Amino acid sequence: MIHVVKATGETEVFSADKLQRSIHRAGVPDSLQNQLLIHIQKRLYDNITTSEIYRHITEFLETSHPFAKSKYNLKQAIMALGPSGYAFEDFVSEILRTQEYQTVVRATLNGNCIAHEIDVVAEKDNKRIMIEAKFHNLSGTKTKIHVILYTKARFDDVKQKNNIHEAWLVTNTKTTTDVIDYALCMNLKVISWSYPEGGSLRDLVEKSGLTPITSSTVLSLNQKQTLLENHIVLCRDISNNPSILDLVVLDEEKRKEVLSEIQFICTKT
Amino acid sequence: MIHVVKATGETEVFSADKLQRSIHRAGVPDSLQNQLLIHIQKRLYDNITTSEIYRHITEFLETSHPFAKSKYNLKQAIMALGPSGYAFEDFVSEILRTQEYQTVVRATLNGNCIAHEIDVVAEKDNKRIMIEAKFHNLSGTKTKIHVILYTKARFDDVKQKNNIHEAWLVTNTKTTTDVIDYALCMNLKVISWSYPEGGSLRDLVEKSGLTPITSSTVLSLNQKQTLLENHIVLCRDISNNPSILDLVVLDEEKRKEVLSEIQFICTKT
Incomplete structure (x- = not known):
């Protein structure tokens, strides 16, 4: 075997x-x-x-x-949204928008005790959700219990003043089993790379067709970084508006190659 | 100026x-x-x-x-208790013992939702305290809001089943002001390198005279690491029982030099 x-x-x-x-x-x-x-x-x-x-x-x-x-290489592409967590927050926000949520990234909300920066606040049908978007750029890392614990404490501090109904943890890695057990027990939602079945981050990305620009094998690492720093996270953005590529230096032939690749990887299967 | x-x-x-x-x-x-x-x-x-x-x-x-x-170089010596956080947990436990607390390090307690490893559980006068001992080995790092948030959520999960009355965060660095604000608001205790005035970690170490072995300038880095791995954290332990030094290779002259230095640095000022 x-x-x-x-x-x-x-x-x-x-x-x-x-x-x-x-x-x-x-x-x-x-x-x-x-x-x-x-x-x-x-x-x-x-x-x-x-x-x-x-x-x-x-x-x-x-x-x-x-x-x-x-x-x-979707998993690797999402890992490549680092090193900072901003692009991943933008990415999570975009996925939720395809599900008709209205979103705000990096909002500062006053809690009972202190002010908190919330990675993504999402709203649909008069329900408000605070989302902790936890990004790791090391393969094999698992999101550990601390993260869901601090998400809970943060939720407790902000929910009343801001009329928040749910707290979610969204992460690009797997989590330890403790994280899931605690979340189920406390009625928090976890979306990790492979959890829950049918609604995991991988499933959501595939359903939404929101491939990140880091999937490109034609763009160089530096070029991708430049685009991310300009908040261009999705290859769809380039596909819809090719002039975005003016942000990076590309000769005519390379530019065609990028656009043709982007066209392919943006198409849902 | x-x-x-x-x-x-x-x-x-x-x-x-x-x-x-x-x-x-x-x-x-x-x-x-x-x-x-x-x-x-x-x-x-x-x-x-x-x-x-x-x-x-x-x-x-x-x-x-x-x-x-x-x-x-007390601050540097405490930083040198790393790279893992175990020696710092042992160190915090020893400081509390000088204040007549009974302590257990790395106890597993069942909470309402999941089991938690608690760095130090301290007990005195029928009052039980859970302590999160947060160690950083990089100078200039501050302990951030996440740590006191997950300490709170952990406290909420374990307090009832284990009859825990208080939760403390003890850290060898400074903290952001948010940490103090949140702790005051939630009735948690914070002991950082320089807070609170008169009861900071520095004050506690100086009052207790518990200099860590990492203060020694005669022992080599490797020798200190060997002692830490054998749970020898305090120079007092060596002073009380010089045969501990058999754990490391030292010629007669060097050994005398170590003991004489340890004698000096264990003496309260």
Whole structure:
């Protein structure tokens, strides 16, 4: 039996189903999916790391279907929204807007004791929600109990004065099980990379089609950073308004390549 | 007017009084105090950093009174209790024991929602206190609002089932003003490096005479780390039981030197 070592250090039994789902989700054309599956299975050995499997996938896609690679690496792309947490707050806010929430990022609310900066305040149907957007840029990190605890204490301090009905924690990593247990017990909502089933951050990003610009493999790291600093977080923004690319230096050919890639990775599968 | 730039980046007007208090506190013999004050004042210029002043003091003490140097660098010695926070938890526990508290470090308590590891549980006169011991090993860091918020949420979760009456935050750095405001509002106790006046961590360490072994200038970094890993945190432990030094390799002469230094730095001023 072949085991896979995850970024957290945990081990699980290799599942061809899981790999297939992940390949499908990445928008790899049907014609290539089987070929890719065979490519990976040939390279498996016991205790292979997820990052090695990931490398084999991207190697395969690089030669056979370059743009699918940018779509596959969604998790890495969200990690690349750092180093600060601002772009992730903007990103969470945009996801909620696709669900018809009105949002404000980094609002200062007075609590009973002190003033708090709330990462995202979201409102829909007269219900107001405060959201703690917790960003980590290290793969394998888990969001720990402290974060949901301080979210609760902050919620307790602001809810009355600001008519806040719910508190959510949204994070781009997994969480420890304590975090989920405490949240369920205290009636707080947690959206992590893989939780809850069907409503996880990955699910929400995929449903909304809001791929971050950091998914691009054509733009350089510096160019992405420049765009993020100008609050350009979504490839949709570039797709809707290509003149945004004037913010970075690109020759005519590279610019076409970026736009063509962006066009592909913004399309829902 | 001469300004001093602190480790936090904040600036304040130089105060000869403050310098004198700090020299006195370090246990520098009276005969040397004036000489040292003059030594420093000659070297002042506008926007000098506290770390530069500190360097001038240790340079002076190195040549004139070597052992006083180990006593002066209390703040640095506590920072050197890292990199993990365990030694600091042990240290806080020891300080409370000198005040006749019974203490347990790293106890797991069941809360209403989940189990929590509490850094120190202290008990005296039928009053039980949970203590969050927050250690930073970077000078200029301040303990931020999150820490007192999660301390509050943790307290709320454990207090009923465990008959806990108070929650304290003890930290080796300063805190932001928010931390103090929130704590006063929520009836939590904060003991930081310099707060509250007369009962700060610095005051408690000085009153208790519990100098950490990291104050030694004779022991090497590795030797101190070995002792810390064996839960030897206080130079008093070595002074009371010199055979503890068998844990590290020292020739006869060096061993004498360590014991003589430890003898000096364990003596209250």
